[in-house]
Amino acid sequence: MKSVSPRSTVSPRRTAFRITGSLVLLASAVLGLQALAIGYDLEREIWFLRATGYIGLAALFLSLSITPIHRLASRLQSRRLPPAHWLAFRRTFGITAALAGLAHGTLAFTTYLDWNWQTLGATPYLRAGLVTLAILTALLLTSFPSLLKLFRVRLWQHLHRLAYIAALFLLQHLLLAPFAPRKLTLVLFAGLLLVAALRFLPLPKKQ
Amino acid sequence: VGALLLWALRPHPFLWALVAAYGIAWLLAAYSPGDRKAGSRGVEIGAAPWKAAALLLVLLAIPLLRLHGDRVDLLWNEGLYGVGQQLQDRLRLEKLPAIAPPVVFSDHPQSLYVHAPDADEVSLDLGAGTNSSSIVLEGEDLGSGLFRLRYDPRKNGILATETASVEATLLVDGSRHRRDLAYVRPEAHPRWFSSAPEAGLAAAASEETDEVFILNRGGLQHRIPVGDGPTDTAFFAQGTRLAVAHRYDSQVWILDPATGEILNHLESGSFQMRVEVSGDGGTLAVARGGLSPEIRLYSLPSLEPLETLPLKASPDWIAFGTTADEILYSSASSSNLFRISKEAVLEKPGIWAAEPPLSLGRPVVTMEASLDGGILYVATTDYSPSGDPHRGNHFIQDQILAIDTATWEVRQRLLTARRTPRQTQAGNLDSGVSPMGMVAGGDGSLLVAFAGTDEVWILPDGLTGEPKIIDGYALDLVAPHGVADLGLGYWAASSPGGGAIAVYGPDGDEPMVAFVGVAPPDDDLFHEEEGSLSRQALNLRSGELAFYESTRSGISCQSRHLHGGTDGAPHDIGQTPLLPTLTTRGITGTAPYLRDGSFPRIRDLNDNLAETLYRGYQRRDSDRRLALEAFVESLPREVNPRLLEEDFATPASLERQRRGAAAFVAGRCLLCHTFPAFTNLSQHPTRSLFPEYGRSTREGAEQSPTLLLDTPALLGTHARTHFLQDGRAHSLAEVLDEHNASNLHGDSAALTEEQRGDLIYFLESL
Numbered sequence: 001m002k003s004v005s006p007r008s009t010v011s012p013r014r015t016a017f018r019i020t021g022s023l024v025l026l027a028s029a030v031l032g033l034q035a036l037a038i039g040y041d042l043e044r045e046i047w048f049l050r051a052t053g054y055i056g057l058a059a060l061f062l063s064l065s066i067t068p069i070h071r072l073a074s075r076l077q078s079r080r081l082p083p084a085h086w087l088a089f090r091r092t093f094g095i096t097a098a099l100a101g102l103a104h105g106t107l108a109f110t111t112y113l114d115w116n117w118q119t120l121g122a123t124p125y126l127r128a129g130l131v132t133l134a135i136l137t138a139l140l141l142t143s144f145p146s147l148l149k150l151f152r153v154r155l156w157q158h159l160h161r162l163a164y165i166a167a168l169f170l171l172q173h174l175l176l177a178p179f180a181p182r183k184l185t186l187v188l189f190a191g192l193l194l195v196a197a198l199r200f201l202p203l204p205k206k207q
Numbered sequence: 208v209g210a211l212l213l214w215a216l217r218p219h220p221f222l223w224a225l226v227a228a229y230g231i232a233w234l235l236a237a238y239s240p241g242d243r244k245a246g247s248r249g250v251e252i253g254a255a256p257w258k259a260a261a262l263l264l265v266l267l268a269i270p271l272l273r274l275h276g277d278r279v280d281l282l283w284n285e286g287l288y289g290v291g292q293q294l295q296d297r298l299r300l301e302k303l304p305a306i307a308p309p310v311v312f313s314d315h316p317q318s319l320y321v322h323a324p325d326a327d328e329v330s331l332d333l334g335a336g337t338n339s340s341s342i343v344l345e346g347e348d349l350g351s352g353l354f355r356l357r358y359d360p361r362k363n364g365i366l367a368t369e370t371a372s373v374e375a376t377l378l379v380d381g382s383r384h385r386r387d388l389a390y391v392r393p394e395a396h397p398r399w400f401s402s403a404p405e406a407g408l409a410a411a412a413s414e415e416t417d418e419v420f421i422l423n424r425g426g427l428q429h430r431i432p433v434g435d436g437p438t439d440t441a442f443f444a445q446g447t448r449l450a451v452a453h454r455y456d457s458q459v460w461i462l463d464p465a466t467g468e469i470l471n472h473l474e475s476g477s478f479q480m481r482v483e484v485s486g487d488g489g490t491l492a493v494a495r496g497g498l499s500p501e502i503r504l505y506s507l508p509s510l511e512p513l514e515t516l517p518l519k520a521s522p523d524w525i526a527f528g529t530t531a532d533e534i535l536y537s538s539a540s541s542s543n544l545f546r547i548s549k550e551a552v553l554e555k556p557g558i559w560a561a562e563p564p565l566s567l568g569r570p571v572v573t574m575e576a577s578l579d580g581g582i583l584y585v586a587t588t589d590y591s592p593s594g595d596p597h598r599g600n601h602f603i604q605d606q607i608l609a610i611d612t613a614t615w616e617v618r619q620r621l622l623t624a625r626r627t628p629r630q631t632q633a634g635n636l637d638s639g640v641s642p643m644g645m646v647a648g649g650d651g652s653l654l655v656a657f658a659g660t661d662e663v664w665i666l667p668d669g670l671t672g673e674p675k676i677i678d679g680y681a682l683d684l685v686a687p688h689g690v691a692d693l694g695l696g697y698w699a700a701s702s703p704g705g706g707a708i709a710v711y712g713p714d715g716d717e718p719m720v721a722f723v724g725v726a727p728p729d730d731d732l733f734h735e736e737e738g739s740l741s742r743q744a745l746n747l748r749s750g751e752l753a754f755y756e757s758t759r760s761g762i763s764c765q766s767r768h769l770h771g772g773t774d775g776a777p778h779d780i781g782q783t784p785l786l787p788t789l790t791t792r793g794i795t796g797t798a799p800y801l802r803d804g805s806f807p808r809i810r811d812l813n814d815n816l817a818e819t820l821y822r823g824y825q826r827r828d829s830d831r832r833l834a835l836e837a838f839v840e841s842l843p844r845e846v847n848p849r850l851l852e853e854d855f856a857t858p859a860s861l862e863r864q865r866r867g868a869a870a871f872v873a874g875r876c877l878l879c880h881t882f883p884a885f886t887n888l889s890q891h892p893t894r895s896l897f898p899e900y901g902r903s904t905r906e907g908a909e910q911s912p913t914l915l916l917d918t919p920a921l922l923g924t925h926a927r928t929h930f931l932q933d934g935r936a937h938s939l940a941e942v943l944d945e946h947n948a949s950n951l952h953g954d955s956a957a958l959t960e961e962q963r964g965d966l967i968y969f970l971e972s973l
Contacts, residue, residue, distance in 0.1 A: 039954075039957070042951050116912050119912055123892060155237045169226075178889030182301060
């Protein structure tokens with residue numbers, strides 16, 4: 001009987017989950033420790049809001065960048081990584097973005113916004129954030145095959161194209177939000193745009 | 208396609224509505240009956256590509272047209288309309304080392320602030336990129352990476368450039384950083400006159416160019432350079448002497464109007480706002496603003512100091528009553544008229560005392576006493592004897608009041624704004640808008656200049672009788688401010704915006720005797736290069752005229768923004784409680800605007816307020832919005848009187864400012880009021896910073912929880928009398944204490960009493 005190494009039994013999704021989860025936990029620990037040094041309540045709240053926001057932003061950008069980078073990698077490398085790994089990371093980053101977004105939204109609503117739900121719909125940057133969150137939540141719920149099966153969801157790809165729209169709402173959110181640095185926002189989105197352009201690279205012909 | 212069609216069925220100009228339509232379309236497609244399997248990529252169109260494209264085009268045409276029609280509303284609703292301006296301003300402040308404000312003026316002392324974290328030395332080289340010699344300003348280290356640069360054109364020199372922008376180089380610990388600053392060099396602005404009809408003379412000061420213009424019945428007699436920032440003039444000794452008050456020079460200059468020779472200097476302290484001579488010619492009054500408002504009295508003609516009278520408010524206008532023992536004054540920051548006299552306290556004759564002020568409801572725009580001092584003519588934008596504001600929406604009612612100085616009562620009112628047969632639309636007000644200057648004639652007549660409608664009215668008997676109207680065609684001056692009595696039926700009018708003065712005679716058909724352009728005419732300015740100071744001056748001229756020009760509703764920018772600032776009076780401008788307008792001074796580079804940051808650019812206020820709510824202007828001008836924006840952005844904030852105080856430059860003062868800056872940082876004020884503009888241009892839900900706000904207001908009305916506040920720049924705090932977004936705090940101490948109960952508007956709870964004192968000292972120094 002042929003022996004199977006334990007490593008090969010780990011699915012790409014699990015690998016992606018472990019790596020991403022570790023990164024998020026590490027980042028959370030570092031940011032949490034830094035937050036302990038902040039003595040002023042409002043500043044600490046803003047710190048956490050920024051931390052969750054940046055984690056969500058990074059995860060969404062990574063998720064959106066996977067496919068274009070995969071295309072580039074496919075053209076550059078003779079030995080291509082299995083597509084399943086790329087897809088697993090894309091999915092995990094997307095889930096992370098949605099979860100970080102939910103944490104960011106919940107924190108904002110319960111601290112800085114002081115449960116002021118009326119202002120959510122009335123203030124453009126908050127509304128943009130809310131729409132981003134709604135899209136990411138919808139994508140999160142349709143990211144699990146069991147749920148897709150349970151709700152008999154078809155055409156999920158069409159729904160997941162809203163990830164790009166979510167990024168645009170995120171841009172609006174950051175351009176109008178009080179504490180978001182505008183320069184960093186523009187640089188990040190310009191970078192994302194450049195990476196996204198790689199998506200139009202033609203795939204290499206199959207041997 | 209489906210999403211757009213669904214959106215077009217019930218179009219809401221919001222982006223969320225488009226996403227919601229997409230979601231509904233997806234649900235319909237995903238759960239519609241059919242044999243598509245999970246993971247299917249959707250409907251295949253079996254038609255030829257061109258047919259499919261044509262079908263798509265037809266289906267999309269209506270929703271796309273609708274979307275195009277709603278694009279402006281959509282952008283407004285999403286906070287994206289004009290967002291480029293806000294982005295530009297914010298990026299400029301984020302680019303370290305940053306400098307604010309982004310403008311340099313040629314006509315007054317000013318402070319610029321630089322944020323250079325961790326720097327030890329900062330200096331600013333103005334005009335480094337030009338061939339001419341540059342001006343280097345050394346920065347004062349205020350700690351925490353904040354540096355102040357003080358520029359006084361009189362001391363440091365005027366920039367030798369003819370362009371409307373300056374190549375500035377910041378030297379931060381030896382490294383050079385190029386920054387572009389706007390440069391404003393105003394042309395001559397002759398405003399209000401003093402008259403000596405017995406000598407046939409009149410004089411007007413131009414604060415921007417440090418000049419005095421002396422007129423006779425034939426035209427300009429002298430153009431005399433004077434001290435820094437001349438504000439007012441007064442003739443005495445039967446028109447043989449002229450006193451000139453200055454804002455930044457500590458001396459009153461005495462001139463011989465016949466020769467233009469400077470005869471004497473009278474030490475009187477800076478921030479001289481007005482100068483006036485009593486009816487008997489025996490007393491000269493110099494009204495000072497600044498940190499300790501006062502009136503200094505001098506005997507004439509000897510110019511010996513008599514007395515110094517402290518005032519309750521910074522004076523804007525002064526006049527003598529029937530005797531030299533009675534002085535009346537107004538303040539731009541108060542809706543009251545004040546009177547001080549020696550006779551007020553009979554038990555202590557000879558002691559000056561303040562009498563109860565007379566409530567007008569709005570500040571005085573201009574005022575003039577009759578020759579005998581018995582009547583005081585006062586122009587206002589409304590009158591409310593109780594002092595309570597009228598609750599009419601955007602309520603402006605231009606009028607002149609005749610006040611009996613003996614009984615201290617309003618004897619007569621003349622509502623000036625009226626309509627004429629020239630009107631082209633129902634309800635137009637096109638005459639008598641914005642009375643800006645008055646002069647009382649020896650025969651009991653009153654001449655009034657109207658800046659809003661380009662007219663001068665000659666009222667034959669005070670406020671009684673029909674006025675003889677010199678309209679814009681005969682006057683040939685735009686936005687007139689001052690009028691002067693030259694005697695024998697001759698009079699003069701000034702146009703600060705137009706840079707001109709004209710003399711008129713008794714001939715009714717062709718009254719103009721002489722036209723004196725004291726600034727270059729439009730044609731000369733136009734022929735200079737784009738981006739030059741001349742072209743800038745032309746643009747600012749157009750904008751200044753637009754600022755004073757009446758809309759069809761009889762309201763102009765000037766109506767609420769007195770002298771380009773604010774009238775400080777409560778108005779119903781679409782909110783509760785009533786609030787005063789914000790100042791238009793010193794707001795360049797701080798987009799968006801208004802208390803809630805709802806207007807991304809100044810020009811949008813013209814489009815959405817003047818052109819719509821106020822029904823637009825009689826005169827067509829397609830460039831008005833841009834010119835108005837340029838003019839407002841060229842208005843400097845009021846100079847901090849502390850800058851001219853000797854104590855301010857002492858090491859002890861600088862050390863206290865540093866401690867205040869450190870308290871500013873310790874109080875976490877920097878979260879929103881970031882250096883160097885003391886704002887990060889952000890908007891916040893009001894209840895996020897003031898959770899208690901609006902739950903029980905001073906007027907009992909609950910405030911909307913959706914109310915936003917725009918983070919104000921703290922530069923110019925010294926000039927404010929009310930603080931926070933609705934002016935509910937009356938001092939900075941209140942802001943830090945009772946109006947920050949939740950400690951979310953900065954960590955003021957962490958500051959000691961001493962730190963709070965230092966912080967307030969620092970804020971008042973900005």
